[in-house]
Amino acid sequence: MQKISPKNIAEAVYEATKEKAEEDLTAVLKRSARMLKGKRMLGQSSKVLNALQDIFDKKTNTVRMKVTTAKSMEHERRNKLENEIKEKYSARSIASEFFVQEELLGGAKIEIGEEVLDTTYKNKIYKLEKFLTK
Amino acid sequence: MSNHIVEILRKEIETFKADIKTEKVGHVLEVFDGIAKVSGLSDVKSSEMVTFGGGETGVALNLEEDTIGVIILSDFSKIKEGDEVKATGRILEVSVGNTIIGRVVNALGAEIDGKGVIKADKTYPIEKVAPGVITRLSVDQPVATGIKAIDAIIPIGRGQRELLIGDRQTGKTAIAIDTILNQKGQNMICVYVSIGQKDSKLRKIQTRLEEGGAMAYTIIVSAGSSEPAPLSYIAPYTGVSIAEYFMDQGKDVLIIYDDLSKHAVAYREISLLLRRPPGREAYPGDVFYLHSRLLERACRRNKEYGGGSITALPIIETQAGDISAYIPTNVISITDGQIFLETDLFYKGIRPAVNVGSSVSRVGSNAQIKAMKKVAGTLKLDLAQYRELEAFSQFGSDLDESTKKQLERGKRAVEILKQPQYSPMKTEHQVVVLYALTRGFMDDVPVEKIKEFEEGLISYSENNAKKFYKEVAEAKMWTDAGEEELKKAIGEFKTNFTNN
Numbered sequence: 001m002q003k004i005s006p007k008n009i010a011e012a013v014y015e016a017t018k019e020k021a022e023e024d025l026t027a028v029l030k031r032s033a034r035m036l037k038g039k040r041m042l043g044q045s046s047k048v049l050n051a052l053q054d055i056f057d058k059k060t061n062t063v064r065m066k067v068t069t070a071k072s073m074e075h076e077r078r079n080k081l082e083n084e085i086k087e088k089y090s091a092r093s094i095a096s097e098f099f100v101q102e103e104l105l106g107g108a109k110i111e112i113g114e115e116v117l118d119t120t121y122k123n124k125i126y127k128l129e130k131f132l133t134k
Numbered sequence: 135m136s137n138h139i140v141e142i143l144r145k146e147i148e149t150f151k152a153d154i155k156t157e158k159v160g161h162v163l164e165v166f167d168g169i170a171k172v173s174g175l176s177d178v179k180s181s182e183m184v185t186f187g188g189g190e191t192g193v194a195l196n197l198e199e200d201t202i203g204v205i206i207l208s209d210f211s212k213i214k215e216g217d218e219v220k221a222t223g224r225i226l227e228v229s230v231g232n233t234i235i236g237r238v239v240n241a242l243g244a245e246i247d248g249k250g251v252i253k254a255d256k257t258y259p260i261e262k263v264a265p266g267v268i269t270r271l272s273v274d275q276p277v278a279t280g281i282k283a284i285d286a287i288i289p290i291g292r293g294q295r296e297l298l299i300g301d302r303q304t305g306k307t308a309i310a311i312d313t314i315l316n317q318k319g320q321n322m323i324c325v326y327v328s329i330g331q332k333d334s335k336l337r338k339i340q341t342r343l344e345e346g347g348a349m350a351y352t353i354i355v356s357a358g359s360s361e362p363a364p365l366s367y368i369a370p371y372t373g374v375s376i377a378e379y380f381m382d383q384g385k386d387v388l389i390i391y392d393d394l395s396k397h398a399v400a401y402r403e404i405s406l407l408l409r410r411p412p413g414r415e416a417y418p419g420d421v422f423y424l425h426s427r428l429l430e431r432a433c434r435r436n437k438e439y440g441g442g443s444i445t446a447l448p449i450i451e452t453q454a455g456d457i458s459a460y461i462p463t464n465v466i467s468i469t470d471g472q473i474f475l476e477t478d479l480f481y482k483g484i485r486p487a488v489n490v491g492s493s494v495s496r497v498g499s500n501a502q503i504k505a506m507k508k509v510a511g512t513l514k515l516d517l518a519q520y521r522e523l524e525a526f527s528q529f530g531s532d533l534d535e536s537t538k539k540q541l542e543r544g545k546r547a548v549e550i551l552k553q554p555q556y557s558p559m560k561t562e563h564q565v566v567v568l569y570a571l572t573r574g575f576m577d578d579v580p581v582e583k584i585k586e587f588e589e590g591l592i593s594y595s596e597n598n599a600k601k602f603y604k605e606v607a608e609a610k611m612w613t614d615a616g617e618e619e620l621k622k623a624i625g626e627f628k629t630n631f632t633n634n
């Protein structure tokens with residue numbers, strides 16, 4: 001028999017929880033946890049959760065964005081950036097996280113899934129270093 | 135001076151443009167024993183080169199549902215969990231150029247001999263589909279190894295793949311090195327790929343090649359035993375890519391893989407770490423393809439496709455003479471013949487310890503020069519009969535005259551085929567010596583004096599049978615007049631030799 005992947009489990013859990021009310025939802029989730037235990041896959045629960053989140057995001061057309069800047073971003077700029085990303089990915093909603101990392105010196109690093117747009121000064125300096133030492 | 139440097143840097147900075155674009159980035163999930171599991175990079179291709187955050191390179195080998203398995207080609211201790219990984223969109227490449235000749239490079243083509251950076255003309259992908267049938271030409275030009283036992287009995291042609299197989303310490307590398315040394319003036323570029331060898335051994339080989347003036351046409355590719363398995367895995371492909379660069383210029387190239395047993399072991403290590411299912415002797419299922427796709431790249435191309443050839447001499451180390459193990463049988467079936475070296479012969483003092491009975495060259499006889507064919511035609515049969523009679527003669531003392539004669543001829547043939555290391559012999563000299571042997575001129579020379587006779591005959595005939603030498607060197611065959619001259623010279627020398 002084919003090996004069961006966390007993605008398979010996540011898909012099954014999603015299907016089972018679809019259109020379930022509060023009490024039913026809790027019961028299904030409890031049964032899912034028991035199934036994970038029965039299949040000795042509790043160690044992979046974080047992978048299952050990640051896969052579940054991916055499925056949920058896909059179904060609800062949600063984009064997850066992670067923004068890292070050298071200084072904290074103002075509220076207005078955050079909103080502007082979120083709207084632009086929403087438009088670019090034609091997303092219904094956006095879930096964003098903002099982080100501060102001083103060593104980036106300036107600019108911003110925007111991560112959406114596998115895609116990364118790195119406009120930080122640190123990255124530019126790294127590229128300049130590579131260009132000069134080539 | 136410092137102003138000048140500043141000026142150059144300023145200009146370079148002015149022209150620099152940081153190309154900012156969206157990139158697909160993966161993240162390291164785990165790193166162990168030269169392998170990294172990476173999440174993301176869903177568009178990466180198999181065998182595509184990837185780069186890690188610190189500039190380290192790797193190759194994507196396993197493409198799984200959510201992760202990819204990457205072999206790391208540099209120091210993996212600097213890579214941490216969570217590090218970024220970027221795909222390059224390119225198959226692993228090696229820098230090549232004419233200045234690489236005479237250099238020692240690592241499995242990635244970077245210099246390791248301390249003689250400065252190698253200026254590359256272009257880059258060649260290390261994995262390439264072997265030339266097709268239409269582009270090929272059959273083997274008909276010889277590769278002179280300078281070793282009598284090989285050139286006479288198991289000849290090798292340009293574009294051939296001849297396996298050197300035997301236990302440890304039987305002289306496999308010695309044959310390969312002698313062959314390289316003998317390529318001086320033969321219009322051949324040599325590539326020696328050292329896989330999983332000790333650095334001291336490699337240094338010894340390099341010194342020997344330098345002393346023999348062979349580094350002028352040789353490149354050494356090394357993946358030492360202290361380096362990670364992924365480098366041993368890619369080293370032969372790097373070597374053949376360098377060889378292809380020269381073949382594309384219409385040149386003949388000789389490539390030696392020393393040795394493919396260690397290459398298979400390195401691949402097994404990688405495959406097991408990547409959790410690929412193990413098969414026979416724990417090797418993965420595609421270990422045959424590993425060697426067949428490498429050795430298929432050895433070929434002789436026809437003139438319309440630029441000519442040139444790659445002759446491959448892979449080496450396989452057997453355990454206790456077991457040639458029926460997995461890797462030896464695989465490589466035997468891929469190659470166009472094998473030279474089998476035996477420990478017993480080696481310790482009997484028969485060196486090179488070639489077992490003539492088990493050795494074969496499937497296509498090489500077409501490449502043998504006519505003169506050599508004529509003198510060595512019956513040598514293999516004579517030797518086989520001698521071995522049979524030798525065993526038989528131990529049971530009884532009364533032997534008939536023809537059997538005795540055959541035994542005596544066999545003893546002398548064995549003695550003649552002995553050859554010390556690092557002393558390859560010119561084809562013309564080999565023809566003269568084998569002519570004297572097979573035509574019976576040595577039958578009454580005592581066995582213990584055969585070596586002395588051989589040396590004397592070569593120097594005497596060189597001065598007294600010039601026509602014969604010239605004919606063999608130029609027309610590859612002698613005329614009746616040339617033969618008469620040689621016969622006379624041998625006769626004269628023999629009289630002098632027996633009188634002294």
